[in-house]
Amino acid sequence: MTMRKFGQCGVWALLTASLLCGAATALAQDTDPPTRVARMSFADGSVSLQPAGAQDWVAAPLNRPLTTGDVLWADGSRAELQLDGSVARLGNASELSLTDLSDDVTQLQLGSGTLIVRIRRLNDNETYEVDTPNLAFTALRPGTYRITVDPSGNSTAIAVQGGQGEVTDGTTAYTMQDGDFDVYSGANPLAVQAQQQPDPDAFDAWSADRDARWDRSPSARYVSDDIVGYEDLDDQGSWSQTPDYGPVWYPNGVPPGWAPYQTGYWAYIAPWGYTWVDAQPWGFAPFHYGRWIWSGRSWGWIPSPPRPERGPYIRPVYAPALVAWVGGVGTGAAVAWFALGPREVYVPSYPVSAGYVRNINVSNTTVNTTVINNVYNTTIINNRTVNLTYVNRGAPGAITATNANAFSSAQPIASNRVTVDPHALSTAPIRAATPAIVPARQAVLGPLRNVAIRPPAAVLSRAVVARTAPPAPAPTLEARLTAIKANGGKPLSVTQVRQIQQSAPVVRPAPIRVASHLSAPVKVPASPPRNNARPPQAALPVGRAPAPPAAFKTVPPAPAPAAVHARELPKAPAPPSPSGANSALEREHLQQQQQMRAQQEQEQQRVQQQQELDHQRLAKEQADAARTQELEQQHQQQTQELQQKHIAEQQALQAKQESEQRAAQPPEQHRAAPPAPPPPPAAHKPPEPPKP
Numbered sequence: 001m002t003m004r005k006f007g008q009c010g011v012w013a014l015l016t017a018s019l020l021c022g023a024a025t026a027l028a029q030d031t032d033p034p035t036r037v038a039r040m041s042f043a044d045g046s047v048s049l050q051p052a053g054a055q056d057w058v059a060a061p062l063n064r065p066l067t068t069g070d071v072l073w074a075d076g077s078r079a080e081l082q083l084d085g086s087v088a089r090l091g092n093a094s095e096l097s098l099t100d101l102s103d104d105v106t107q108l109q110l111g112s113g114t115l116i117v118r119i120r121r122l123n124d125n126e127t128y129e130v131d132t133p134n135l136a137f138t139a140l141r142p143g144t145y146r147i148t149v150d151p152s153g154n155s156t157a158i159a160v161q162g163g164q165g166e167v168t169d170g171t172t173a174y175t176m177q178d179g180d181f182d183v184y185s186g187a188n189p190l191a192v193q194a195q196q197q198p199d200p201d202a203f204d205a206w207s208a209d210r211d212a213r214w215d216r217s218p219s220a221r222y223v224s225d226d227i228v229g230y231e232d233l234d235d236q237g238s239w240s241q242t243p244d245y246g247p248v249w250y251p252n253g254v255p256p257g258w259a260p261y262q263t264g265y266w267a268y269i270a271p272w273g274y275t276w277v278d279a280q281p282w283g284f285a286p287f288h289y290g291r292w293i294w295s296g297r298s299w300g301w302i303p304s305p306p307r308p309e310r311g312p313y314i315r316p317v318y319a320p321a322l323v324a325w326v327g328g329v330g331t332g333a334a335v336a337w338f339a340l341g342p343r344e345v346y347v348p349s350y351p352v353s354a355g356y357v358r359n360i361n362v363s364n365t366t367v368n369t370t371v372i373n374n375v376y377n378t379t380i381i382n383n384r385t386v387n388l389t390y391v392n393r394g395a396p397g398a399i400t401a402t403n404a405n406a407f408s409s410a411q412p413i414a415s416n417r418v419t420v421d422p423h424a425l426s427t428a429p430i431r432a433a434t435p436a437i438v439p440a441r442q443a444v445l446g447p448l449r450n451v452a453i454r455p456p457a458a459v460l461s462r463a464v465v466a467r468t469a470p471p472a473p474a475p476t477l478e479a480r481l482t483a484i485k486a487n488g489g490k491p492l493s494v495t496q497v498r499q500i501q502q503s504a505p506v507v508r509p510a511p512i513r514v515a516s517h518l519s520a521p522v523k524v525p526a527s528p529p530r531n532n533a534r535p536p537q538a539a540l541p542v543g544r545a546p547a548p549p550a551a552f553k554t555v556p557p558a559p560a561p562a563a564v565h566a567r568e569l570p571k572a573p574a575p576p577s578p579s580g581a582n583s584a585l586e587r588e589h590l591q592q593q594q595q596m597r598a599q600q601e602q603e604q605q606r607v608q609q610q611q612e613l614d615h616q617r618l619a620k621e622q623a624d625a626a627r628t629q630e631l632e633q634q635h636q637q638q639t640q641e642l643q644q645k646h647i648a649e650q651q652a653l654q655a656k657q658e659s660e661q662r663a664a665q666p667p668e669q670h671r672a673a674p675p676a677p678p679p680p681p682a683a684h685k686p687p688e689p690p691k692p
Contacts, residue, residue, distance in 0.1 A: 031494060032356045033271040034102050035317040038066040038081045038088075039228045039284050042210075045077020047090075048453050051444055052270065052474035053506075059448040063229075063284045064277050065269055065318070069474040071097045073455045074113070078203070080210065082284075084226040084315065085121035086128070087214065090114070091203045093151070095455040097510070099131065099470045107131065107468055111459045111510060114148045116207045118214075119163065121225075129468050132156045134187040136467040136515065140164045143178065144211075146204070153462050155185040159197050168467055170515035187465070222247040223303040224363075226315045229284035230303070236282040240300070245293060245342055248300035251282065259397045260292045260299060260339040261323055262417075265410045268443035269320070270480065273350050273491035274434050276321035277446070279412075289316050291365045292339035294395035302342050304364050317360035322346050324390055326399060327431040334418045335435055336401035336425070341391035343367045345375040347432035351493035352380075379432045390430060399425055409440040410447045436489035444477055463511040470514075472498075473506040 040049070040060050049060035052069025060072060060079070072079060074090040081088045081096075083106065090096055094113025100106070105127045108115070115130065119142045122128060128139040133153035139145060143163015149156050158167065159181045167174040167182075169190045176182060181197040184190045200208070217231035222239055237251040264278040264287075278287050286292070286301040293300050304316040324344070326336035340346055342365050348357065357376045361367050378386045392398045399420075406416035454460075475483075479500050483492055492500075 031351050031353050033350060033352070033494070034067065035315065035356075035359070036084050036101070036103065036226075037228070037318050038083050038098065038101060040064045040066055040072075040079070041082040041087075041229060041232075041284070042080035043077065044079075046075045046451075046453050047077050047079045048073045048075065048451050049446075050454070051446075051477070053480060054444060054477045056445055057451050057454040058445050059451050061277060061446050061448050062281070063264075063279075064267065064446065065275060065288070065320075066098060066101075067269065068098055068101045068471060071095070071455075071460075073453070075453045078206065082228050084228055086117060086119040087210070089116045089118075089203075089207050089210070091116075095459050099466070099512070100468070102471075105129075105468060107466070107470060109464050109466075109510065109512075110147055110149050111455065111462050111464065112149050112151055112153065114146065114203065116203070117145045117147070118207070118211055119143060119145075127468055129466070131464040131466045131512070133462050133464050135167050135169050135184050135190065136465045138166045138168075138467055140166060144207075153459075155183055157181070157183045161197075168465070168515055170465055170513065219249070220306075222249070222306065223285070224289075224306055224316050226307070227285050227289050227304055228318070229282070232282040233285065236280075242300075245302045246305070248293065248295075248302055249286070250295075250298055250300045251280075251286075254299075257397045258299070259395070259400065260301075261287065261321065261337060261413075262397075262400050263414050265412050265447055266321075266407055266443065267410050267446055268408075268439035270474070271350055271491060271494065271497065272320040272348075274320065274407075274437075274439070274443075276323075279414075287321065288318050289322075289364050291322065291342045291344065292392065293341055294392055294398065299339075299395075302365070314359055314363040316363045317356070319346055319348075319360055319364070321434075322364070324393075325431045325433070325435060326401075326425060327385075327429045327435075334401045334420060335404055335407045335437070336399050336420060336428075338390070338392050338395075338398040338400070344388070344390060345372050345432075347375060347379045349434035349436075350491035375432070385429055385431060388430070393430070404437055407435075408437045409442045410445070412447060438485045438489045439481070441477065441481065444481075460509050463513055466512045466514050468514075470512055472501050473508045475500040475504065475506060479504055 040047075040062055043060055043062065047060040048057045049064070049066075050057050050071040050073075052067065057073070066072075066081060072081075072090060072095070074092060074094045074096075076092055078092070079090040079094075081090075083101075086106065088096070088108060091114035094115060095111040096113075096115060097109035097111070098107075099109045104123070104125055107127070107129045108117075109131045111133065117128075117130065117139070119128060119139055122139065122142050130137045130139075130145075130147055132147065132149045133156070135156050137145070137147060137156075137158055141164040143165075144161040145163060145165060146159040146161070147156065148158075158165070158176060160176045160178055162178055164178065165176045167176060167184060167190075169184070169187055171188060172190070174182075174184075174190075174192065179197065181195050183193045183195065185193070214231050217234055219230045219233045219239070223230045233249055236253070237249050239247050239249050242248050261276055261278075263280060264276055264283065266274045267277050269275045276287050278284065285303070290301055290303040293302060307313055321337075322340045323337040324340055326338070344365070345357075345361055345367060346364070348360070354373070354376055357380070358369060358372050361372050362369065375386050375388075378384050400413060401418040401420045402411075402413050402416050403418055405411070406413065474480075475497060480492070480497075483496060483500055484490070487496070
C-alpha cells in the first residue's frame with residue numbers, strides 16, 4: 001500500500017527505498033561464501049582433523065584450507081593455523097574448533113589445552129572471540145593472548161601481551177589490559193585470581209620465533225598483508241621486478257617440466273567445492289591468490305598488490321583454485337586444467353553474486369571490470385562458453401590431466417597423471433567452471449589415513465560459553481554428499497545448505513551457551529599495564545556495568561546496559577605535592593607522578609568524550625527509529641479514521657436519498673406508509689489528506 005494512495009508522506013516511501021537498497025546486500029549474504037579461510041600451516045607431532053559435518057578423524061594435512069565447523073586435536077604436538085590478519089597456535093593436548101570463520105567474525109572454541117593467538121590487525125567491525133567451558137574472551141585490540149583451559153574444564157587462565165580484551169561468563173564482563181594474567185575458575189559467577197605473568201616457557205619461545213619470522217618477512221614488501229602464507233615464500237624462491245607485471249616470485253627447487261597445480265590433490269571443501277591442496281611447503285598463497293605467468297624459462301607468481309597507504313582497498317578474496325578447465329579431453333573420462341594468467345577472469349563454479357566475482361578478480365589481478373561483467377553474464381547468467389585467449393594454455397607442460405576417479409577422491413595428481421594427445425588439448429574448448437563431478441567421501445576427508453587419535457569424549461561434548469551467537473552446525477557429510485549428487489555434482493548454495501539444516505537438524509556435539517543479554521564489547525584505547533597483580537577480592541568488572549543474572553539462551557543478543565563512562569570510574573588518589581619533598585630526588589619523583597596523572601586524566605577525558613559521542617549517536621539512532629515507528633502508527637490511525645468517516649458519509653448519503661425518495665411519493669402513499677425516521681445530521685466532509 002503506497003503513501004500516495006493514502007495521502008501520507010515519507011514513511012512508507014523511505015521504508016520501501018531502504019528495503020530496495022538492502023536487497024543486493026541480502027542477496028550476496030544468501031549466495032556468497034566467506035572471502036577468507038584458515039590454513040593448516042604447521043604440525044609437529046600428531047595433529048588430527050575432523051572436517052565439518054564428518055564423524056571421521058584424519059591426520060591433518062598441511063596447506064589444507066580450514067573453515068567453519070572444522071575441529072583440530074593436537075596430541076603431544078604443536079600446530080599452527082594462519083589467517084589473514086592473525087595466527088592461532090595449539091599446544092599439547094589441545095582441542096580447537098572453528099565455530100565461525102566468516103568475513104567479520106573469527107570465533108574459536110578451546111575445549112581443553114593451550115592456545116596462543118597473535119592478532120596483527122583488528123578492524124572496528126571485526127569480532128575475534130575465543131570460547132572456553134566457563135567464559136568467552138573477546139580481543140579488543142591487536143596483541144598476543146595466551147589462553148589455557150585445564151583438563152577438567154573448570155578454569156581458564158588468560159595472559160595478555162600488548163593487547164586488550166574482555167571476559168564474560170554470561171552475566172558480568174571483565175576487562176583485561178596489557179600485562180594482565182588472570183585465572184578464572186568456576187562459573188556464574190567466576191572466581192577471578194589476578195597474578196603476575198609467569199616466565200615464558202618453550203611454547204611461548206616457539207610462538208615468538210614464528211612471530212619473528214612473520215614480522216621480518218621480505219615478501220611483505222611485495223604482497224598484500226591479507227594473503228595467507230606469504231612468509232613461506234622467503235626461503236623457497238626469489239623476487240624479481242618485471243616491466244609488465246611488477247614484482248614476480250619465482251620458486252626454487254622445482255623439478256624440470258614443473259608447472260603450477262601439478263603436485264598436490266583436489267579436496268572437496270564446502271562451500272567452494274573442489275579445492276587445490278598443494279604438496280609444496282610454500283604451496284598455499286600462490287595457489288589461492290594472484291596469478292601465474294610463464295616467462296619463457298620458468299614459472300613466476302604475480303601476487304595481489306600490497307595494501308595502499310591511502311585510497312580504496314579490497315581485501316584479497318580467497319579462491320579454491322585459480323585455474324581454467326579444458327573440456328572434452330580425449331575420451332571425455334579425463335579432467336584437465338591449467339593456471340590462469342594475469343588479467344584473466346576467474347569464474348567460480350559455486351553460486352555467487354556479481355559483486356563477489358568482481359571482488360575475487362580485482363583483488364587478485366589487474367583486470368577491467370567490464371571484462372569481468374561480460375564473462376559473468378556469459379558463463380554464469382547465460383551458461384555459455386566464453387571464447388578467450390589464455391596466455392598460459394600454450395606454455396610447456398602447463399596443462400595437467402588426470403582421470404575422473406583420481407580427481408574426485410583426493411588422490412595425488414603426480415602419480416595419477418593422464419597423457420592426452422597434444423592435438424586434442426589444442427582444439428578442446430576451455431571452460432571456466434569446475435567440472436560437475438560428484439565427489440567421493442575421501443575427497444572431503446583428504447588423502448591421509450584415518451586415525452584413532454582424537455580428543456577425549458568428555459572434551460568433545462563439553463559445553464562452552466559464547467558471547468557471539470554461532471552459525472548452525474554443518475550438515476552431516478552423508479546428507480551433503482547426497483544433496484550434491486542430486487544437484488548434478490555442482491556445489492550447494494547457501495540456501496540449499498540451510499534447507500538441509502532445517503530438514504535434518506544436526507545437534508552440535510559441544511553445546512554452546514550464548515550470553516543473550518550482553519552487547520558487543522566497546523573497543524577503547526588501552527590503559528597502561530598494571531604493575532601489581534589485582535587481589536582476588538577486587539576482581540570487579542572494569543569498563544562495563546555488571547549485568548543482572550540471566551539464563552543462557554540460544555537467541556541473538558538483546559540490547560545491554562550501556563558501558564560505564566570514564567568519568568564514572570573511580571579515580572586514583574592524587575599524588576603528594578612536590579613542594580613537600582624532602583630531597584631533590586623525591587621532588588623529581590613526585591613531579592613525574594603528577595605528570596603521569598595528568599596524562600592519564602587527559603586520556604580519560606578523551607575516552608569520555610568519545611563515549612559521549614557514541615552515546616549521542618546511539619540516542620539519535622534510537623530517536624530516529626522511534627520517530628519512524630510513530631509516523632507509521634500515525635499513518636495507520638489516520639487511514640482507519642478516513643475509512644470510518646468514509647463509511648459514515650456513505651451511510652448518511654444513502655439515508656438522505658431514501659428520505660427524498662419517500663418525500664416524492666403521492667400523498668395517499670404518505671398516509672399509508674409509517675412515518676420515516678428523521679434523517680441523520682449531515683456528516684462533515686473529511687479534511688483533504690496532506691499531499692506528499
